[in-house]
Amino acid sequence: MVTEQHFVPQPYTGSAQNGSFSWSAPSNIALVKYWGKKANQIPANPSISFTLSDCKTITTLGFSQKESNGAFSFNLLFEGQPKESFRPKIEKFFERVAVYLPFLKDYHFTIDTRNTFPHSSGIASSASGMAAMAVNLMSLERLLNPDMTDDYFYQKASFLARLGSGSACRSVKGSTVIWGTHEGTPGSTDLFGIPFTDVHEVFTTYQDTILLVDKGEKQVSSTLGHDLMHGHPYAERRFAQAHENLTAIKQSLATGDLDSFIKITESEALTLHAMMMTSQPYFILMKPNTLEIINKIWQYRAETAVPVCFTLDAGANVHILYPENVADKVLQFIKKELVGYCQNNQYICDKIGVGASSI
Template sequence: MTEKDFIPSEYTETAYRGSFEWSAPSNIALVKYWGKKANQIPANPSISFTLNECKTITKLAYEHKENTDGISFDFLFEGQPKDSFRPKIEKFFERVQGYLPFLKDYHFTIDTRNTFPHSSGIASSASGMAALAMNLMSLERLLNPDMTDAYFYSKASFLARLGSGSACRSVKGSVVVWGEHAEIEGSSDLFGVPFENVHDVFRSYKDTILLVDKGEKQVSSTVGHDLMHGHPFAERRFAQAHENLSITKKALTDGDVDTFIKIVESEALTLHAMMMTSMPYFILMKPNTLEIINRIWKLRAETQIPVCFTLDAGANVHVLYPENVAVKVLDFIKAELLGYCQNNQYICDEIGTGAVNLQY
């Protein structure tokens, strides 16, 4: 599919007033996306686990208006006006209005909340933009009831990407690929596609998120991605991501946990290496991040328990492990790792299935 496929022809129905409500989860990349081209196109493909508990719940109310001069909306976060969020929503609407021509015909009230604390250090842009995109697509499907499910979800992912790149991986699927890859049929730079051929051991994988630092990001994702332009190691990194995605694809299909661990941990450290070697440079890990990593390595070496870590663009640690060792890993986390978390805080999560319509 091309971008032109997401520009609708005339709508066949009308809608005057109503609302929708969707939840959309956060996701954690296994092979990392770092660096992008114009229009939120990734410089390399990525693959992620969709989470289950960490999600955004968004209600979109719409009312037809006579004045079609521009897009108008009210934004509420947890029921209260949140003006600091408006610029990001305005920018999103500007980017998508060519693909959703009905936007100027309505006044919207967007009421959103997260199932995790906003200050927890868990990125909410992916889940938030995905949830908003699902609601907007629900309205477009009212206006065009012949829309297929395949188109609905592909376009929702396409729109979410224009709000936050990784949001396209929060729409559908337990494991999602974003970015063109030679070995993955249907893969696209424009939207995420579910990776279906997943071995049973990974279908119930756990992710316990250790909140090492809940503070403001030292560097925004947008700035971080831009630092890959002219980065001395950029081209080799982009090639490495393609190679690692091939290896991860096979490991996920074969149930090869050992190979999965090697690639996932290497990818996490490579992401941070890219930031440490950019200009300007950043160290986003904290001393406690390194302590946690070393203790995970020690546990794995001494017990052969298949537990590993990954990182996002921050200090928090995602501890990944199969369901059949969950009791042992959680005991280890409580006994040895919580002291390295801010206020002993952590979130227990697991692999999920994507966005959910809450009005059914």
């Protein structure tokens, strides 16, 4: 069994003075949701997600060796402009991972990052951002440890990304990714995400159109929402349900059973928001237009038998999931019936991706 100690490196045999790397890393959308966590970014229940393709963070990491190594040193640019408000999150991330990346205080870093989608809009920008950061740092560690294998590179990158943002570990590698210890999944662990590859071909080209109902900042952060699962009256049953639904959706994904996939996916989305509405304090992240869209999807599916469904993240936006072979019909439905419920008529067409990519 892999433990945290596995990611503490031996003395480095390589060296690097200065240079830069650029990576993109995508967001992901959970099918079975992770909501609630323990210390050190350990999930209270396992989850499974589709990795997206076009909604991603692109990060360039420049590094130059310092003469003294007393503290973390970095400049941070977001979309080309200094972004001091991001500094505390990067500082905290560096503090968490320093034992696993002992070179961090040896370099000054320039972090230049941008998203291909609106920040803080219910699309998981923290997931893509921390995944991109993790693979960049692993690229530097690979210079210091030239014997590093690809398997170790991606496993440790997922492990590090998790310490920045839990769901980020599902954005590093793989099209469908499981995170969290699950009895029916060999190799599953709370420490990093693992690709789930027993997937029917219908899901390998699945589409995700994201309806931007509300592009503003969420009233309640995901971090606070996770914390409210401590002492939640329905928490234990919810965690058990997640295990059960992960077992069931793996079967749906393997066999191409769209009916069961739809039932589990939509139920999980509504359960996530039910947990928010029944916590103390309670809160609602859905908007009226979120509910209008859900009802329109249900009506359209009942009338046409087109296997389209929705899921939600911790926000108001709606992810519409559907097979590639019905894309024309679904996009026509979206343009005719749903666009009016989006802020400024905006939506994003995305699809299943494969994870982080070096640029």
